[in-house]
Amino acid sequence: MSEPHDPHEAPETHQAPDGTGRAHGPGGTRPVPLVERAPDGPDPAAGPEQWTSAASFEPHPTLAPDEDKTPRFWSARRVPAALVALLLLGGCGLLLYDVVAVRADHPAMRWRRELARELAQRPLDSTAVLAGAAGAVAVGLWLLLLAATPGLRAVLPMRRGHADVRAGLDRAAAATVLRDRAMDVAGVRSVRVRMTRTKVDVRAESHFRALDDVRGDLDRTLADGIRGLGLGSPPTLSVHVARPGKKG
Template sequence: MTEPHEPQHRTQRLPTTRPVEQGTALELDQSASSAAYDPAPAQQESGGRAGRFWSARRIPAAILALVILGGTGLLLYDVAAVRAGHPAMRWRRTLADELAVRPLDDVWVLAGAAAAVAIGLWLLVLAVTPGLRGLLPMRRDRPGVRAGLDRPAAALVLRDRAIEVSGVRSVRVRMGRGKVGVRAVSHFRELDDVRADLDTVLGTGIKDLGLARPPSLSVHVRRPAKKG
């Protein structure tokens, strides 16, 4: 990806990015900056508060609905059959007998209770958390308009900017919700100079993403691995 004012041929450097070969010794010569970019404090947005996007969670909801529907239907059918003079189903008689004779400290009783508690906690977490961790909310400049940016797309934009810094041979960007981790390999120039340029370029790139909560930046630069 390139900026509109940049020539298209600048993306030709992307194929030069490749992983370092395994089984080789790494040089200790490296430069790192942690959180060198301090994001600007959050400002009051004219379009309203830019909160996280909530996931519909259709699959868990559908599975839970089917389980409840199947269990309720089976139980109601058995109760209606008993009312009509038929014997109860074997599974319900067995379950009632087991619950009547097993003590509360029985292993199976404790295991069933633990499973029910775990499922209940899982459902509560799904109900009160927004989800969609891979979607970063952007600033709301206009009322009624919400926008989000995928974390992989944001990482790709920053990677394209980092690879154009002089001296950078390859770069890997890990985009988190609160922090951007950048690991670059430089084959010439002083590592501190390359790291300083990356701090500047990526700091500007993070601001240009337009995120509601700009993440902090951590940059690590090292020399390529020695072969043999």
């Protein structure tokens, strides 16, 4: 006795050797296409898979308001360091060789015998002793100055927006930028820009317009140009305007 067939029940499907399916139901056997389930993973039709590093979502380190300082760049001082190292290496090597030679029952070098005799016989207030002491003091002060100052005066530090980024602007390039900005002011014939770390000295010549008007335009234009440089410590501005052939 056959069981009653549920019309809502899905027909039973068997796979044939040709890759098609056969559905058995009350209406007989009919071929139906087989739909294979895609394996777990990205859909090939969806295009190439994109990966995003987790580090790209991490915020960039920024400076706190009280840490927003622009220290100067420090020079490596390679030439003075190399000269001092070579002099010390040569002197110590020569002295060590002479000491070893004396320990091996050889006579000391003539220069060391002469130096010992001069130090024993020459008074301390003699000209040679005072000149040598002054030279040693000058060299020591020079080395201390190099060690205590950053150097690289031609590089102006710029504002730091991120803790891991430092930028500097060449002083000559900054002066050229300001000179080009000043030449765009109406009435300016020539401009000389002298720029230091703390001051911008501008001397311009105007062949027409009132000098006060030209000076006012230069003040505004150059002040905007200094802000546009993005320097960490903006220098002060000094503008002098005169007629050609006259001192302002």
